[in-house]
Amino acid sequence: MDGAALRLWSRLCLDDLEQRRAEINALNVFPVADADTGTNLLATMRAAVRAADAAQAAVRADQVAAALARGAIAGARGNSGIILSQVLRGIAEATTEGPLTATTLRAALRRAAALVREALSVPVEGTILTVLECAADCASACVEDTLAEVAVAAADGAAKALGETPSQLGVLRAAGVVDAGARGLVVLLDALVAVVLGETPTRPEYLPGEFAAAAEAEQVVESDGEAPHFEVMYQLDDTDLARITRLRERLAELGDSVVVVGDGSGNWSAHVHCADAGAAVEAGLAAGVLHDIRIESFAITAPVGRDHLDPPPPREEGPADRGVLAVAAGSGAAALFEAAGAVVLGAHPVTSAALLTAIRRMPHREVLVLPNGALPAHELVAVGVAARDAHRDVLLLPSGSMVQGLAALAVHDRGRIAVDDAFAMSEAAAATRWGSLRAASHRALTMVGTCEPGDGLGLVGHDVVVIDRDVRGAAQTLLDRMLGLGGELVTLLMGADAPAGLAQELSAHIARSFPGVEVTVYPGGQQGDLAQIGVE
CATH class of the missing domain: 3.30.70 (Alpha-Beta Plaits)
Structure with missing residues (x-):
């Protein structure tokens, strides 16, 4: 099978998984009976095919297989989806020297089985792992040396092993089903047979309860630990x-x-x-x-008792046990946040681990976090999830800069409930347009042209909108752009390397060009930005 044939196989897998999704979902009782194994396999395969389609230059088998594996890893859904990604990785690693042949299919299945067993913390027999290993064994034992014969041996061996999964895993036997993930694997192997042989193997429809008579039903013993939620x-x-x-x-x-x-x-x-x-x-x-x-x-049904019927205790009057944690760069900026009542994290650069540690050191039950642009959104989400527990509520506010953080902190009120306080602060941050003035350190291409070292750069948010050979000229043009959209208050947070007199020149420029606009200047002391500008 060359690259084109592998593309055909991947699309056939997608079609077959779509057709079998409901059947596979109905079989899903292990490891959690949440009826989504078919959906997860389909979503993972869809991500793999999408990645292969995007790699239009991929024509060889190894290129297509690698794209499928990358897409599956990136889009894997659920336990079964991650395991599927390793089957595709096995094929990718086996085809590095050429097309998929009888020999490389044997190697691909053996490698995939080894990857899956290595990836699982506690391998369980009677699952997709068992069936994958059986498929690899049958492919290796096949005496024929054609891809079609080896593919048939692997698919038939997997189907036979699938039928034996209820005898290997009690939870399957009690429910009268085969393993759902393993059923999905048989779909993939049957699609391979269809591509190389032109005929799709006939398999029974595996219905819930069909295997209940194969053995005596038994009581499934629950784990003593806390149930996974x-x-x-x-x-x-x-x-x-x-x-x-x-x-x-x-x-x-x-x-x-x-x-x-x-x-x-x-x-x-x-x-x-x-x-x-x-x-x-x-x-x-x-x-x-x-x-x-x-x-x-997961859907959890809790027992109903007095604890579930009693109303929650009334909220105590007075200020809440709430603190604000702000990320600040520069001694002047840190002092501003501290004076407004925030605890400051001044580490540079700020890491996810440092922010998480700082949140956990807060003595308050409710913590509002002003990240001020220190970390990307996905890392902030991770920190927020990790920081919350039964004893602490954590809300991360959308402050993309220190000037937005200062605007948010100005409306902080512990007398409100946490969600109302967070909403008011978030609204204040969002209402503050922000920009920054920098000096280019190297030649670079921006959305408004190429800058040279030493050029003044004016940014609105994270985008360069002004390039000027003179830093002061860039700052004035940036202010004109930002105030051209309106504004009543400008906050200038001056950096450690701001040219002498720049704050006074910018204040005078605003007074001349935009009379009536109030200007507040603070020494921030931050590195990088010569000035941060907030417009409210």
């Missing part, structure tokens, strides 16, 4: 094998259904079912840079 998934970059190993061990301590896999090029995906989603995210923060975090809550 959440499914947590995220992707990791900037990590290494040692930290991945520690992450897998830590997630195994927190919950079950732990799978941590990579695509072979430094990108990793992690999955766990656990009761403490925050701790699972925190474990990921310690292992690398997180993104694409997904947390889903």
Whole structure:
């Protein structure tokens, strides 16, 4: 199979998984009976095909297979989706020297089985892992040396092993079903047979209860630990094998259904079912840079008793036990936030771990966080999830700069309930247009042209809108752009390297060009920005 044939196979897998989604969902009782295995397999395969379609220059088998594997890792959904990604990775690694043949298919299945077993913290027999290993064994035992014969041997071996899963796993036997993830694997292998042989194997429709008579029903023993409430998934970059190993061990301590896999090029995906989603995210923060975090809550039916009927205790009168944590760069800016009643995190550069530690050191039950642009949104989400627990509520506010943070802090009122306070502060931050003045350190292409070292750069938000050979000229043009949209108050937060007299020149420029606009100047002391500008 060359690259074109692999593309055809991937689309056929997508079509077949779509047709079998309801059947596979109905079989889903392990590890959690949430009826989404078919949906997760379909979503993962859809992400793989989308990635292959985007890689239009990929024509060889290895290129197409690599694109499929990358897409599956990036878009993996659920336990089954992550395992599917490793099947595609096995194919990608086996085809690095040429097309998919009888020999490389044997190698692909064997490699995929090894990757899956290695990725699972607690391998369970009677699942997709068992069926994948059986498919690999049957492919290896096939005496024929054509791709079609080996594919048929693998698919038939997987189908036979699928029928035996109820005898290997009690929860399947009690429900009278085969393993849902393994059923999805048989769909993929049958699609492979259809491509290379032109005929799709005939399989029975695996209905719930069909296997109940195969053995005596038995009582499923629940774990003594706290039941998993959440499914947590995220992707990791900037990590290494040692930290991945520690992450897998830590997630195994927190919950079950732990799978941590990579695509072979430094990108990793992690999955766990656990009761403490925050701790699972925190474990990921310690292992690398997180993104694409997904947390889903399982449906839980709690027993009804007096504790569930009694109303919550009335809210005490008076100021809430609430504190504000603000990220600030520069001694002057830090002093401003502290004077307004905030606790300041002044570490530079700010990391997710440092922000999480600072939140946990706050003695308050409610913590409002002003990140002030120190971290990207996906890292802030991860920190927020990890910081919340039964004893602390944490709200991260959308302040993209220190001038927005100061505007938010000006309306902070502990007399309001937390959500109202956070809303008012967020509204104040959003109502503050912000920009910054910088000096270019190197030649670069921007949205308004190419800058040279030493040029003055005027930014609105994160976008360069002004380039001027003179820093002062860039600052005045930037103010004209920002105040041209209106404004009553301008806040200038001057940086440590701002030219002498710049604050006075800008104040005078505003007074001449925009009479009636109030100007407030503070020494910020921040590095990088010669000035931060807020317009309210």
